[in-house]
Amino acid sequence: MRKRVKQWLMPQFLAGMAFNNASLGYVHAMAHQLGGFYNLPHGVCNAVLLPHVQVFNSKVAAARLRDCAAAMGVNVTGKNDAEGAEACINAIRELAKKVNIPAGLRDLNVKEEDFAVLATNALKDACGFTNPIQATHEEIVAIYRAAM
Numbered sequence: 001m002r003k004r005v006k007q008w009l010m011p012q013f014l015a016g017m018a019f020n021n022a023s024l025g026y027v028h029a030m031a032h033q034l035g036g037f038y039n040l041p042h043g044v045c046n047a048v049l050l051p052h053v054q055v056f057n058s059k060v061a062a063a064r065l066r067d068c069a070a071a072m073g074v075n076v077t078g079k080n081d082a083e084g085a086e087a088c089i090n091a092i093r094e095l096a097k098k099v100n101i102p103a104g105l106r107d108l109n110v111k112e113e114d115f116a117v118l119a120t121n122a123l124k125d126a127c128g129f130t131n132p133i134q135a136t137h138e139e140i141v142a143i144y145r146a147a148m
Contacts, residue, residue, distance in 0.1 A: 026049075026127070026143070028125075029125035029127040029128035030118070033118040033125070038109070040110075044101060048105060051093050052147040053143055054088065057133060059133060060132050061085070061132045062085040063084075064132075065084065066084025069084050070084070072088065072092075074088065104148050105147045105148050110148070112145065116137075118144060119137050123137060
């Protein structure tokens with residue numbers, strides 16, 4: 001047991017350092033709203049939202065997502081940035097499925113009628129200010145809708 005705990009400490013520490021250095025973007029800004037509004041687990045909300053936010057981010061961050069795909073062990077040889085970004089998003093979805101993350105916000109009893117207020121608040125969340133591309137209210141609503 002002690003060995004397992006030690007194996008998890010370093011990755012968690014490194015993740016915390018990454019959060020501090022990179023801030024968190026719309027995944028966390030949007031997840032904060034779901035957690036506060038519906039009392040949902042933050043990590044689960046992040047996991048459900050992540051592929052949908054990355055589809056939005058891929059417009060300006062495809063090369064970074066391609067690099068993430070490679071870091072996840074996906075073979076991106078011969079793939080352009082857009083194809084690599086798509087491979088990354090697919091790998092995220094596959095991992096979420098393997099660890100039993102709910103398929104969508106609907107499974108968490110999120111209601112579409114709440115998207116407008118959730119989006120308004122997400123756009124005020126400091127985490128969103130460092131997202132690679134800034135979104136409109138309508139785009140945030142569309143991301144929530146895609147995550148249903």
